[in-house]
Amino acid sequence: MEFRAIKLILEDGSTFHGKSFGYEGSIAGEVVFNTAMTGYPESLTDPSYKGQILVLTYPIVGNYGVPREDSENDLYKFFESDQLHISALVISDYSAEYSHWNAEQSLGDWLKEHKIPGIFDVDTRRITKLLREKGSMLGKLVFEEIEPPSYDPNLDNLVAEVSVGEKKVYGKGKHRILLLDCGVKYNIIRYLLERDTTVIRVPWNHDISKEEYDGLFISNGPGDPKQCDITIESLAKAYDREIPIFGICLGNQLMALAAGADTYKLKYGHRSHNQPVLEVGTDKAYITSQNHGFAINNDTLPNGWEPLFINLNDDTNEGMKHLSKPFFSTQFHPEASGGPTDTAFLFDVFIAYIEKSKDKK
Numbered sequence: 604m605e606f607r608a609i610k611l612i613l614e615d616g617s618t619f620h621g622k623s624f625g626y627e628g629s630i631a632g633e634v635v636f637n638t639a640m641t642g643y644p645e646s647l648t649d650p651s652y653k654g655q656i657l658v659l660t661y662p663i664v665g666n667y668g669v670p671r672e673d674s675e676n677d678l679y680k681f682f683e684s685d686q687l688h689i690s691a692l693v694i695s696d697y698s699a700e701y702s703h704w705n706a707e708q709s710l711g712d713w714l715k716e717h718k719i720p721g722i723f724d725v726d727t728r729r730i731t732k733l734l735r736e737k738g739s740m741l742g743k744l745v746f747e748e749i750e751p752p753s754y755d756p757n758l759d760n761l762v763a764e765v766s767v768g769e770k771k772v773y774g775k776g777k778h779r780i781l782l783l784d785c786g787v788k789y790n791i792i793r794y795l796l797e798r799d800t801t802v803i804r805v806p807w808n809h810d811i812s813k814e815e816y817d818g819l820f821i822s823n824g825p826g827d828p829k830q831c832d833i834t835i836e837s838l839a840k841a842y843d844r845e846i847p848i849f850g851i852c853l854g855n856q857l858m859a860l861a862a863g864a865d866t867y868k869l870k871y872g873h874r875s876h877n878q879p880v881l882e883v884g885t886d887k888a889y890i891t892s893q894n895h896g897f898a899i900n901n902d903t904l905p906n907g908w909e910p911l912f913i914n915l916n917d918d919t920n921e922g923m924k925h926l927s928k929p930f931f932s933t934q935f936h937p938e939a940s941g942g943p944t945d946t947a948f949l950f951d952v953f954i955a956y957i958e959k960s961k962d963k964k
Contacts, residue, residue, distance in 0.1 A: 604699055607746075609722050611656075611693060614741040614753070617733060624697045625714030625721025627746055631754040632656045632690035634742035635896065636731045638875040642941025643710070644669055647689050647719075648682040650765035650786030651852065651894045653825035654756025656742050658693040658730050666698040668706030669713040676773055676796060681705065683788040683940060687717045688765065688825075691744045693730065697723035720744045738870040739896060757868070757896075761826035762786055762834070762853070766807040776800040778957050781816035783807065783834065785853050786824030790940040794947065795820065798954050808833040812840055818847045818957040821854030823936065828856035828866050828897055835860045842930065847956035849949070850932035852895050855922060858932045865903040869919070872896035873934075876941055879915040888915060889946050892939030899923065899934070929956040
């Protein structure tokens with residue numbers, strides 16, 4: 604198999620010459636890295652990667668191909684959304700020959716089908732070290748010397764681009780969960796449905812004050828949370844209803860902003876399946892999956908709120924809770940598809956809050 608030349612150029616001028624194995628075109632975006640060993644179909648379809656050029660540090664990628672588009676509950680069973688969201692993929696060694704019981708096509712063919720460029724045969728270890736030292740950088744994949752203009756996805760409201768366009772309902776369970784979709788991963792919906800729920804999925808800017816629900820869920824999503832001013836205002840009003848609220852990833856940041864706290868951009872973000880977090884006030888540590896570039900400033904949490912989890916690598920916020928109301932959130936993904944599932948019990952905590960709240964009525 605013959606592969607054509609392509610190169611990755613970082614905003615500091617660093618250039619990496621490699622081979623194209625995806626869509627043959629040029630693209631610009633923010634360059635970030637993920638250290639997970641498995642789960643590339645899930646990562647590539649994760650809406651939180653919108654606008655980003657993803658570097659996978661694991662040296663062999665493509666060896667188990669891409670699964671079939673089987674559906675269950677109107678959701679793809681083996682992906683996190685119905686489309687690829689990354690801008691481009693950067694890997695060290697591409698395995699064109701794949702083998703897996705569930706594989707339907709190669710990773711390269713999948714990228715071509717969805718017009719996503721890919722580059723391999725580059726030093727991803729060196730790229731990752733650069734990003735760790737200097738922070739996330741803008742970059743470009745340049746094919747046939749056609750250099751696109753620079754693009755910083757964090758300046759756009761990416762949530763508006765990935766959120767569902769209209770209300771959708773899943774399941775027929777006894778607990779009504781209003782899911783505010785800021786770029787939700789399908790496994791979140793699957794986890795909720797497993798717990799006897801009806802999930803009402805609504806757009807990021809939906810007027811939730813007119814909805815009746817037993818619990819409010821704020822999903823993950825891409826970009827700077829401060830771009831979602833409509834969502835923040837809706838959440839601030841939702842706090843007055845005292846109905847249980849659970850937020851994940853971007854949902855954690857949006858809940859903090861709605862409470863009056865502040866957020867900031869991390870140097871290079873947390874994107875891996877192996878981030879250790881500590882439950883505040885206990886000696887319990889958990890291994891978590893994460894994908895985010897922004898975080899809550901713990902020092903700005905207002906009275907009545909406190910951190911729920913802390914990252915053991917850099918002491919950043921990994922969640923928060925209200926001291927007297929049934930509101931809590933996590934920066935990591937308890938529903939991680941690709942794993943780990945150490946914190947999946949938090950969905951049970953959410954349901955317990957809902958049942959307790961309904962008993963009071």
